[in-house]
Amino acid sequence: MLEPSHHADVIIVGAGVAGLSAALQLTGAGVSTLVVEAAPDVGGRMATEQIDGFRLDRIGQLLSTSYPELRRTPGLDTLELRPFSPGVLVHNEGRLQRSWEPRSSLRLGPRTGRSARGALTAARALASAPRVRSRRSCPPLGGALDQARLGAAFARLAATPLDRLLARPEQASLDALLSRGLPSRTVETFLRPLLSALLCDPSLTTSSRCADLALRGYARGRLSVPAGGAQTLPRLLASALPPGTIRTGVKAVDISTTSVRTAGHGELTCRGVVLATGARQAAELLPGLRMPDFHPLTVLHHTAPHSPLAEPALILDADGSGPIAHTAVLSEVDPSRAPAGRPLITSVVLGPPPPESEVRAQLARLYGTSTASWDLLAVHHDPEAVPTMPAPHDVRRPVRLLAGLYVCGDHRDTSTVQGALFSGRRAAHAVLHDFGLAPVAAEEATPVAA
Structure with missing residues (x-):
């Protein structure tokens, strides 16, 4: 298949999770593949910085154990997900x-073992284990009737087939929530802060279909983070590729259907190119490609003399008492992210970096303790962290631009890790179709980008 003048059958520009997912599908089908990445490491925005024994993620996007691509993508069978406690803690009316x-969530369980059998064993152990309680008793959010209504709504959503969910009328997610008969207090004190965390969209202008996908994933799984930091996931993908497939430090400056011109490394020739960069870089390499707006994120990492919450819980702020949207003692969720005896508190702001005094004051309210002795480890801000998904939003934007030129990334599906992985799979399948080859596994008929 590979002609002597070609460097590879397919060149993938970008070694984020979308590009790595595409590469795994292509190499699995016997297509010689070269991945070029301008950065010195793989992963793109899923980067983890190591400081003083702490592992600090640069963005604070949450995963769900219900993401199908985490189970379907080659190389992720050994991925360990560290789940948060079921549900969330909501700071409402000062408590x-x-x-x-x-x-x-317990029935589905996270994939934490080295095989499907290991995952099932882990899920059973999690289901039978006693729940870790926080140091303070947390009353339920809302009354019994509110809880029953919410539970029924989530049960219906979890059981709704994806094709039916995606056929619903589309509007802004906040408008959709308010039109479905749920009490406004349930929307404002729980669903709005939850979706703000899942979609990184505090105004909830995101398409209601994408919001339903996020809530469906929440109802069917557990919020979680990769053990060892976000970068663990792309590194597992990279390690599953044949040696020599990835070249880092190679910046693409021009692409066509048969070549990639690089800065300082000459021209690489091929039979097809998959553009798997972020949305802005993709638009720069392909003028005319639509570039979305973005949700900015700021992630703040603190450490303290003692853990302010002895539970692996995600805390949402429904009071809007400060800039932080959600926070967690991440070392309680994943102990490998912090040295022994030094808790890691990670907080996410859906916007630019706020004054540290405002952050400390809000964290003191959320955790009910003084933050005067807390140390700030790092502040990571990304103005283009998450592509927006306003209505109308196509969760299956075309990945084949023309024969020999393809594009993938979270900006082509949903703005999640699931969406990025799935778009990489779709792009690879489009390449294989044009090459007259069959994919290793048939693509599902309906989108699974939750």
Whole structure:
């Protein structure tokens, strides 16, 4: 298949999770593939910085154990997901309250073992283990009737087939929530802060279909983070590729259907090119490609003399008492992210970096303790962290631009890790179709980008 003058059958520009997912599909089908990445390491925005024994993620996007691509993508069978406690803690009216907990989360369980059998064993162990309680008693959020209504709504959503969900009328997610008969207090004190965390969209202008996908994933799984930091996931993908497939430090400056011209490394020739960069870089290499707007994120990492919450819980701020949207003692969720005896508190702001005094004051309210002795480890800000998904939003934007030229990334599906992985799979399948080859596994008929 590979002609002598070609460097590879397919060149993939970008070694984020979308590009790596595409590369795994192509190499699995016997197509020689070269991945070029301008940065010195793989992963793109899923980067983890190491400081003083701490592992600090640069963006604070949450994963769900219900993401199908985490189970379907080659190389991720050994991925360990560290789940948060079922449900979330909501800071409402000046106190922490425990939200409704997905009943299906223990049944589905996270994939934490080295095989499907290991994952099932881990899920059973999690289901039978006693729940870790926080140091303070957290009353339930809302009354019994509110809890019952919310549980019924989530149960219906979890059982709704994807094709039916995606056929619903589309509008802004906040408008959709308010039109479905749920009490406004449930929307404002739970669903709005939850979706703000899942979609990184505090105004909830995101398409209601994308919001339904996010809530469906929440109802069917557990919020989680990769063990060892976000970069663990792309590094697992990279390690599953044949040696020599990835070349870092190679910046593409021009692409066509048969070549990639680089800065300082000459021209690389091929039979097809997959553009798997971020949305802005993709638009720069392909003028005319639509570039979305973005949700900015700021991630702040602190450490303290003692853990302010002895529970692996995600805390949402429904009071809007400060710039932080959600926070967690991440070392309680994943102990490998911090040295022994030094807790890691990670907080996410859906916007630019705020004054440290405002952050400390809000964290003191959320955790109910003084933050005067806390140390700030790092502040990571990304003005283009998450592509927006306003209505109308196509969760299956075309990945084949023309024969020999393809594009993938979270800006082509949903703005999640699931969406990025799935778009890489779709792009690879389009390449294989044009090459007259069959993919290793048939592509599903309906989008699974939750």
